[in-house]
Amino acid sequence: MAITETGGDRTAPPASARTGGPSRRVRFGYASGSLVTGTFTTLPGLLLLPYLTDTLGVGAALAGAVVFLPKAWDVVLNPFVGRASDRTRTRWGSRRPYVLWGGLVMALGFALTFAGPLPGAAGAWFTAAGYLLTATAFAFFQVPYVAMPAELADREEDRMRLVAGRVAVIGVAALVTGAAAPALVDAGGGGLAGHRYAGAFGAVVVALGAVWVFAGTRTAGGAPRVAADGPALREQFAAARANPPFMALLRCVVLQSVATGVLLAGAPYFADHVLHDSSGVGPLVAAFVAPNLLTMPLWSRLRGPRGYALASALFIAGCLLFLASPVLPQGAVLVTMALAGTGHAGQLLFLYAMLPDCVARDTARTGRRQGGVLSGVFTTAEGLGVAVGPFLYGLVLQLTGYVSSGTGDAAAQSLTARVGILAGFGALPALAAVAAVLLLRAYDRPGRP
Numbered sequence: 168m169a170i171t172e173t174g175g176d177r178t179a180p181p182a183s184a185r186t187g188g189p190s191r192r193v194r195f196g197y198a199s200g201s202l203v204t205g206t207f208t209t210l211p212g213l214l215l216l217p218y219l220t221d222t223l224g225v226g227a228a229l230a231g232a233v234v235f236l237p238k239a240w241d242v243v244l245n246p247f248v249g250r251a252s253d254r255t256r257t258r259w260g261s262r263r264p265y266v267l268w269g270g271l272v273m274a275l276g277f278a279l280t281f282a283g284p285l286p287g288a289a290g291a292w293f294t295a296a297g298y299l300l301t302a303t304a305f306a307f308f309q310v311p312y313v314a315m316p317a318e319l320a321d322r323e324e325d326r327m328r329l330v331a332g333r334v335a336v337i338g339v340a341a342l343v344t345g346a347a348a349p350a351l352v353d354a355g356g357g358g359l360a361g362h363r364y365a366g367a368f369g370a371v372v373v374a375l376g377a378v379w380v381f382a383g384t385r386t387a388g389g390a391p392r393v394a395a396d397g398p399a400l401r402e403q404f405a406a407a408r409a410n411p412p413f414m415a416l417l418r419c420v421v422l423q424s425v426a427t428g429v430l431l432a433g434a435p436y437f438a439d440h441v442l443h444d445s446s447g448v449g450p451l452v453a454a455f456v457a458p459n460l461l462t463m464p465l466w467s468r469l470r471g472p473r474g475y476a477l478a479s480a481l482f483i484a485g486c487l488l489f490l491a492s493p494v495l496p497q498g499a500v501l502v503t504m505a506l507a508g509t510g511h512a513g514q515l516l517f518l519y520a521m522l523p524d525c526v527a528r529d530t531a532r533t534g535r536r537q538g539g540v541l542s543g544v545f546t547t548a549e550g551l552g553v554a555v556g557p558f559l560y561g562l563v564l565q566l567t568g569y570v571s572s573g574t575g576d577a578a579a580q581s582l583t584a585r586v587g588i589l590a591g592f593g594a595l596p597a598l599a600a601v602a603a604v605l606l607l608r609a610y611d612r613p614g615r616p
Contacts, residue, residue, distance in 0.1 A: 199376055200308075200376055206373050212557065232558065236554075241305070246544055248306050248310040249546075269307030269311075272300070274373040282297065316522075326527075339459075422600070426596035428557050437451070445577070475604070481510030486507055489507075489589070521610065
């Protein structure tokens with residue numbers, strides 16, 4: 168898929184310097200890649216854990232491990248994908264071939280994850296294999312995709328515009344898949360058959376996003392050409408560790424992603440056993456992600472850790488208010504979810520905007536093009552957090568006595584299990600977000616030379 172070259176102009180300016188900033192077409196094309204990212208985060212985050220516990224009958228702790236382990240594999244894989252994309256040269260650019268083929272293979276993995284040819288433990292193994300393929304392909308899509316803004320734009324405000332579009336489309340993807348996937352499961356009769364419809368739908372959205380971002384960024388795919396015999400991967404990791412702002416960003420994104428993973432994994436359980444309305448998952452997801460579309464102009468006026476801290480305060484307040492859900496009307500619960508979603512929209516914007524800034528500063532400081540490796544490490548941290556969230560939530564369910572079911576419908580739960588469902592859904596994300604804010608304080612510290 169990739170061809171490496173050692174010749175060429177090593178000082179050619181990026182596309183933004185030559186064109187005065189990314190065009191509207193490029194900005195829209197880049198943002199469309201979030202159809203892939205948003206679907207990968209939302210659909211498995213929302214359906215996979217309850218699919219394992221309430222359709223395949225897998226224990227909650229084991230189900231959490233099935234969700235977690237493919238992302239743990241990405242911890243090893245992502246930095247190497249970033250290194251490869253840094254060194255790749257093709258007539259389509261260095262990042263875009265990975266974005267296209269990674270997304271298309273990922274679509275296949277999505278369909279297999281929810282194909283459900285067998286019930287029980289055998290079906291769980293098949294699901295785990297499909298999700299492993301999906302997570303592997305996602306690494307080849309996401310790492311180059313995240314590295315692109317630092318090469319598409321020179322100025323901080325241009326990178327912020329790229330990232331704001333990306334976050335807005337994450338909201339679109341989450342709205343579409345978060346509302347449509349549960350509805351498709353119900354329309355297909357629930358159980359194994361219903362989840363096949365949801366998996367096929369996710370595959371179509373992912374394939375569309377991959378093709379769209381590949382086509383939409385074709386005039387800006389050629390990043391500066393550099394020698395293929397750059398610094399060793401170990402040296403680049405050392406450079407990342409010597410960069411306190413980047414390391415602070417990594418620690419923060421792990422914990423923030425844990426919070427997101429818990430909320431997505433817990434939403435179906437929260438709807439079933441706290442709101443007593445299994446059809447309430449769609450409105451919950453819509454209330455959470457709609458602020459991505461509505462609040463970007465406001466959040467874009469702020470910058471960096473201070474903006475992130477303000478967004479996190481709203482997110483934490485919303486999560487803690489979830490604990491009062493049993494005595495609140497459902498409309499008030501949706502407002503609470505929207506409050507958390509408003510904060511989450513800002514959190515995503517500031518984290519994603521700080522990454523290309525870190526990459527650009529690292530390039531200026533070291534003279535080395537290592538955005539792919541840094542983006543790979545960042546994507547690893549984000550993916551690890553999203554996977555740890557459902558794993559932790561599964562442990563909470565297991566410890567509080569959650570009863571699994573192989574019928575496709577959730578079993579009746581004890582009072583202790585219902586308390587675990589609610590406490591895990593509200594308290595765990597709030598604690599993770601508090602820790603993330605504290606760890607991000609090191610972002611403003613300068614890196615060592």
